[in-house]
Amino acid sequence: MNKNHFETDAIRTQIERTEFLEHSAPLYLSSSFVFEDAEDMRASFAEEKERNLYSRFTNPNTTEFVDKVCKMEGAEAGYAFATGMSAVFSTFAALLNSGDHVVSARSVFGSTHALFTKFLPKWNIETSYFKVNEVDKIESLIQPNTKILFAETPTNPAVDVLDLEYLGEVAKKHNLTLVIDNCFATPYLQKPIDFGAHIVVHSATKLMDGQGRVLGGVAVGPKDLIREIYLFSRNTGPALSPFNAWVLSKSLETLAVRVDRHCENALKVAEFLETHSQVNFVKYPFLKSHPQYKVAKKQMKQGGSIVAFEIKGGVEAGRNFLNNIKMCSLSANLGDTRTIVTHPASTTHSKLSEEDRLEVGISDGLVRVSVGLENVSDVINDLNQALSS
Numbered sequence: 001m002n003k004n005h006f007e008t009d010a011i012r013t014q015i016e017r018t019e020f021l022e023h024s025a026p027l028y029l030s031s032s033f034v035f036e037d038a039e040d041m042r043a044s045f046a047e048e049k050e051r052n053l054y055s056r057f058t059n060p061n062t063t064e065f066v067d068k069v070c071k072m073e074g075a076e077a078g079y080a081f082a083t084g085m086s087a088v089f090s091t092f093a094a095l096l097n098s099g100d101h102v103v104s105a106r107s108v109f110g111s112t113h114a115l116f117t118k119f120l121p122k123w124n125i126e127t128s129y130f131k132v133n134e135v136d137k138i139e140s141l142i143q144p145n146t147k148i149l150f151a152e153t154p155t156n157p158a159v160d161v162l163d164l165e166y167l168g169e170v171a172k173k174h175n176l177t178l179v180i181d182n183c184f185a186t187p188y189l190q191k192p193i194d195f196g197a198h199i200v201v202h203s204a205t206k207l208m209d210g211q212g213r214v215l216g217g218v219a220v221g222p223k224d225l226i227r228e229i230y231l232f233s234r235n236t237g238p239a240l241s242p243f244n245a246w247v248l249s250k251s252l253e254t255l256a257v258r259v260d261r262h263c264e265n266a267l268k269v270a271e272f273l274e275t276h277s278q279v280n281f282v283k284y285p286f287l288k289s290h291p292q293y294k295v296a297k298k299q300m301k302q303g304g305s306i307v308a309f310e311i312k313g314g315v316e317a318g319r320n321f322l323n324n325i326k327m328c329s330l331s332a333n334l335g336d337t338r339t340i341v342t343h344p345a346s347t348t349h350s351k352l353s354e355e356d357r358l359e360v361g362i363s364d365g366l367v368r369v370s371v372g373l374e375n376v377s378d379v380i381n382d383l384n385q386a387l388s389s
């Protein structure tokens with residue numbers, strides 16, 4: 001069988017058609033599915049045939065979405081979730097037992113940090129953190145009960161990059177399951193499984209939808225591990241709704257063209273910011289000044305949609321900058337068509353001590369820009385006038 005390219009698979013994945021032979025996949029808004037007879041029902045429950053029983057388990061729309069993500073990530077199987085966090089939580093809950101241990105980068109999404117520090121300990125699962133610039137310490141954190149090595153790359157909000165090839169080698173050597181949150185890069189820019197990751201999780205809410213409409217999540221990986229995640233999830237109920245799956249499947253058809261433009265715009269924004277006198281430094285994976293530029297070039301096709309920079313003047317300057325923004329949005333989301341600016345030190349990370357913030361690369365003046373799909377000169381003009389005010 002000839003293998004199609006990424007963009008083609010995103011569009012030409014086989015869909016379930018009704019008698020009307022729809023060109024674009026229809027929406028299967030149905031909680032359950034009917035059986036032909038008693039024998040069909042018995043065989044279906046015994047899992048002797050693959051078919052839809054109940055939309056908490058599978059649904060044609062969620063299957064279409066999962067199949068596309070599996071093709072994109074080069075994974076065997078997957079399961080779709082209502083949110084990115086339910087994908088992250090269910091992966092840990094399904095694969096870990098009480099007494100197990102996790103090693104993770106310290107720079108992780110806020111709710112994932114809460115999961116590691118507040119909730120997993122309730123089931124006697126502890127997490128040890130390494131700093132993004134101290135990956136050489138990972139092996140010293142591994143214990144006999146360590147089961148999962150976890151990381152996000154690029155990280156949020158400081159846009160650090162972790163070496164996936166190295167993480168893959170460490171996981172292999174110590175027989176750990178490597179779980180990568182690939183939300184910032186998307187499978188279009190980076191395929192963690194090629195570097196030895198076992199499970200890839202996503203918040204589909206971000207670039208996969210890309211238009212700020214629906215929440216969703218997905219976990220993909222080898223059949224045996226996904227089976228564990230599937231059994232946990234079909235019994236505990238974090239399934240993606242058919243409607244959101246339908247929206248997300250259509251969004252994936254344009255992922256490559258959207259992400260191409262996001263990256264093109266983001267690089268221009270990063271290059272502009274680097275020349276601005278009010279800016280101390282800019283972090284963008286494909287700028288030569290990025291501390292992990294070489295690693296980014298090795299594992300990413302382009303630099304992504306997120307740019308971080310430090311404005312001169314600390315917290316006050318950061319808040320003033322947000323107040324002077326005219327066109328871009330002040331919003332908690334990212335990976336949207338609309339450019340979004342945030343100031344982590346006074347918002348998402350304000351509860352952390354200054355020391356803890358600096359540990360994850362959030363200085364007082366750090367601003368995160370999720371560069372959208374507007375004409376980039378309008379975005380740059382807005383940032384420029386806000387920096388100069």
Ligand SMILES: *Cc1c(COP(=O)(O)O)cnc(C)c1O
Nearest residue numbers: 083084085109181183203205216
């Ligand atoms: C947003 C995000 C999540 C959580 O996803 P939700 O869809 O909001 O639950 C997890 N990881 C990363 C890196 C994110 O950006």
